Amino acid sequence: AQSVSQHNHHVILSEAASLELGCNYSYGGTVNLFWYVQYPGQHLQLLLKYFSGDPLVKGIKGFEAEFIKSKFSFNLRKPSVQWSDTAEYFCAVNSGGYQKVTFGTGTKLQVIP
Amino acid sequence: GAGVSQSPSNKVTEKGKDVELRCDPISGHTALYWYRQSLGQGLEFLIYFQGNSAPDKSGLPSDRFSAERTGGSVSTLTIQRTQQEDSAVYLCASSTPGQNTEAFFGQGTRLTVV
Numbered sequence: 001a002q003s004v005s006q007h008n009h010h011v012i013l014s015e016a017a018s019l020e021l022g023c024n025y026s027y028g029g030t031v032n033l034f035w036y037v038q039y040p041g042q043h044l045q046l047l048l049k050y051f052s053g054d055p056l057v058k059g060i061k062g063f064e065a066e067f068i069k070s071k072f073s074f075n076l077r078k079p080s081v082q083w084s085d086t087a088e089y090f091c092a093v094n095s096g097g098y099q100k101v102t103f104g105t106g107t108k109l110q111v112i113p
Numbered sequence: 114g115a116g117v118s119q120s121p122s123n124k125v126t127e128k129g130k131d132v133e134l135r136c137d138p139i140s141g142h143t144a145l146y147w148y149r150q151s152l153g154q155g156l157e158f159l160i161y162f163q164g165n166s167a168p169d170k171s172g173l174p175s176d177r178f179s180a181e182r183t184g185g186s187v188s189t190l191t192i193q194r195t196q197q198e199d200s201a202v203y204l205c206a207s208s209t210p211g212q213n214t215e216a217f218f219g220q221g222t223r224l225t226v227v
Contacts, residue, residue: 006155032213044204044218051213090156099144099208100169101216105155 002027002095006104013081014112021076021107023065023091033074034092034101035065044090050074061085083113115139117219119205125225126195134190134222138207145188146208146216147180151201159203162188164210195226 003026013019025031035047048059055067065076074091091104118137126132138145147159158172162182173179177195182188192199202223206216 034215036218043220044206046215049215099163099211099214100158100161101146102158103148103156 002031002093002102004091004093004102004104006089006091006107008107009105010108010110012110012112015083016080017111019076019078019081019085019109021089021091021109023074023076023104024072025074025091025093025095026072027093027095029095031093031095033065033067035059035063035074035076036090036092036103037087038090038106039087047076047089081109081111083111085109086111117205117207117217119203119219119222121222122220123223123225125227128197128226129194131191131193132195132224134192134203134224136188136190136205136207136219138186138188138205139217140186141209142207142217143185143210144208144214144216145182146206147188147190148204148206149201150204150221154201156204159190192224195224197226200224200226 005024007022033050036044037047038044048057050057050067058064063078088106088108090106092101094101120135143164145162149157160180161169177193180190202221204221206218208214208216
């Protein structure tokens with residue numbers, strides 16, 4: 001069965017700091033990987049996704065993530081965070097030709113002005 | 114519709130009562146998911162519908178939970194004899210067929226059992 005681990009539950013950063021949120025998954029075959037974001041009071045929305053090709057994917061608002069197959073990881077990065085990036089971030093995976101998406105437990109990011 | 118629509122947006126119910134939560138997916142989306150979001154628990158998968166296939170019910174926490182999807186469109190999640198631990202935000206998402214697609218989420222229904 002597929003599973004996703006997000007090891008950072010709550011991250012607090014100052015504006016302009018760099019961000020890296022960890023995500024590891026547990027499936028050895030072909031995977032699709034996603035990062036979703038939930039801003040306060042809003043619904044979950046897609047930040048970026050990896051299906052195939054270049055393992056470095058770029059999403060909205062300056063976010064990027066790198067798929068490292070050997071490490072089963074898909075960490076989310078942003079070189080300089082803003083107060084408006086305060087949100088909860090979820091990593092997700094589907095795999096093995098099965099559409100069902102499994103989510104991690106989420107990481108709450110708080111950016112201090 | 115333009116997006117995934119869930120109703121009601123908020124529901125307060127007494128312990129022991131039954132509740133029904135509704136999800137109206139994006140037109141043409143054959144895949145539909147229900148998730149539960151509790152404080153500190155992240156997103157918990159409940160059930161997944163894909164077209165006419167048998168639903169994946171592996172995430173339903175107890176037999177008090179059930180879901181239907183009529184006509185391949187609207188879905189209803191029913192919780193019988195609600196308990197306080199059922200209090201959470203229930204999220205619905207839909208997507209087009211195929212693995213390489215993203216899920217679009219509704220705003221959720223906040224259920225409070227008192």
